[in-house]
Amino acid sequence: MDHAAPGPIYRADPPGGLVVVPLDAFTAVYHRRSGMTHLLTEPAPQILAILGEAGLSLKALLDQLAGDYDLADATASALAARLDELVAAGLVATS
Amino acid sequence: MRHAFALRIGPIGFRIGSDWRAPIDQLRSLYRDYPAPQDGVADYTVRLFARRPWRRWLRPSVEIGGDYMLPEAAPLPLRHGLLAAEMAMNLQMALGARRHLLLHASAVERDGRAVLMTGVSGAGKSTLATLLAARGWRFMGDEFALLDPATGLLHAFPRLISLKNAAIPAAEAAWPDARMGPLMAATPKGDIRHMVPDARAIAAMDRPATPALLLFPRYGDAAAVRPVPPAEAFVRMTQASTNYVALGEAGFTAMTRLIAQIPAVAIDYPDGASGVAQVEGLCAAL
Numbered sequence A: 001m002d003h004a005a006p007g008p009i010y011r012a013d014p015p016g017g018l019v020v021v022p023l024d025a026f027t028a029v030y031h032r033r034s035g036m037t038h039l040l041t042e043p044a045p046q047i048l049a050i051l052g053e054a055g056l057s058l059k060a061l062l063d064q065l066a067g068d069y070d071l072a073d074a075t076a077s078a079l080a081a082r083l084d085e086l087v088a089a090g091l092v093a094t095s
Numbered sequence B: 001m002r003h004a005f006a007l008r009i010g011p012i013g014f015r016i017g018s019d020w021r022a023p024i025d026q027l028r029s030l031y032r033d034y035p036a037p038q039d040g041v042a043d044y045t046v047r048l049f050a051r052r053p054w055r056r057w058l059r060p061s062v063e064i065g066g067d068y069m070l071p072e073a074a075p076l077p078l079r080h081g082l083l084a085a086e087m088a089m090n091l092q093m094a095l096g097a098r099r100h101l102l103l104h105a106s107a108v109e110r111d112g113r114a115v116l117m118t119g120v121s122g123a124g125k126s127t128l129a130t131l132l133a134a135r136g137w138r139f140m141g142d143e144f145a146l147l148d149p150a151t152g153l154l155h156a157f158p159r160l161i162s163l164k165n166a167a168i169p170a171a172e173a174a175w176p177d178a179r180m181g182p183l184m185a186a187t188p189k190g191d192i193r194h195m196v197p198d199a200r201a202i203a204a205m206d207r208p209a210t211p212a213l214l215l216f217p218r219y220g221d222a223a224a225v226r227p228v229p230p231a232e233a234f235v236r237m238t239q240a241s242t243n244y245v246a247l248g249e250a251g252f253t254a255m256t257r258l259i260a261q262i263p264a265v266a267i268d269y270p271d272g273a274s275g276v277a278q279v280e281g282l283c284a285a286l
Helices: A044-051 A058-069 A076-088 B021-030 B078-096 B125-134 B167-174 B199-203 B230-239 B249-261 B272-284
Strands: A009-012 A018-022 A026-031 A036-041 A092-094 B003-009 B012-018 B044-049 B061-066 B101-110 B113-118 B138-141 B144-147 B161-164 B184-187 B190-195 B210-219 B224-227 B264-269
Touching: A009 A044, A009 A076, A018 A044, A018 B249, A026 A044, A026 B230, A026 B249, A036 A044, A036 B230, A044 A058, A044 A076, A044 A092, A058 A076, A076 A092, B003 B021, B012 B021, B012 B078, B021 B078, B044 B078, B078 B144, B078 B184, B078 B190, B101 B125, B101 B249, B113 B125, B113 B272, B125 B138, B125 B161, B125 B167, B125 B210, B125 B272, B138 B144, B138 B199, B144 B249, B161 B167, B167 B190, B210 B230, B210 B249, B210 B272, B230 B249, B230 B264, B264 B272
Parallel strands: B012 B044, B113 B210, B210 B264
Antiparallel strands: A009 A092, A018 A026, A026 A036, B003 B012, B044 B061, B101 B113, B101 B138, B101 B144, B161 B190, B184 B190, B224 B264
């Protein structure tokens, strides 16, 4: 029988793990666990705010972003690319 | 060490030891109006030493050291001993400071409000601060401005002003009575001459100021003014801080507050008089 593999769950740090300061089009984020500073643009800060510790699948995250921010043209592949960047930056983990 | 001198510049106490008398005598003379470290305890110890004992006499060559070392720091000839001392003091500050967020910037103050000026070497940080001080601004420093993460206030660090190349005659013209160190020609940074900050700057060095304007001056082009967006100012200032990473969250919070509170402006200026007029014009419009 052929099962589609379930997608990963994306998790961000628990509340308090990040210090988020909007600057202009960029948002400065201090990651307490690593001591690193990141400069993010949309939709990265919004993704971090939604994901939280419990985590979401790509599909669930896309649905919530679309609902919260009226993202008519949001695609799963574009969102996956942003998530990969956040994983590479150490701000998001997958399981 | 054989020769030693201790002093305080703003909130920072130094003890400088040397294998040779000459750099210590020069420091003692130029810093004669500065107080001793608080309670006699220096924050940083700076050492000027000969790598081999015979190098104290034979082609004397000054190594710099202290609590923090840069292994690749090249030794300087003894005639540049004063420069070696200043570089060593800067190095200890840059690598060791934890009480303040160190901003590689010059600063001047008027009515309790400070203008921060930062940029690469040659941008005119020292020159503009020196010229503004000649027009009545209080000189706070030409190398480091110390931002207190707890209060957001800027503390002065009015060390000797390090004038380079064309800035030397410009400062001499603006401050004809200033006390000057020896002209050190053909150092790794060009011609250098140290100028003692004016008596008012030294007397007021314990008085902090509220940051009011962040400037990114650049010398050489026709006069121009460009607002710098907060994110760009944030990135440039984290790069201009020697201990931003070491301070961790305190540094992040202090830096983001600074950027949120004051306007940031880049200016091009063709000569000192134009630069001074641009800075004063921007301050008047705040």
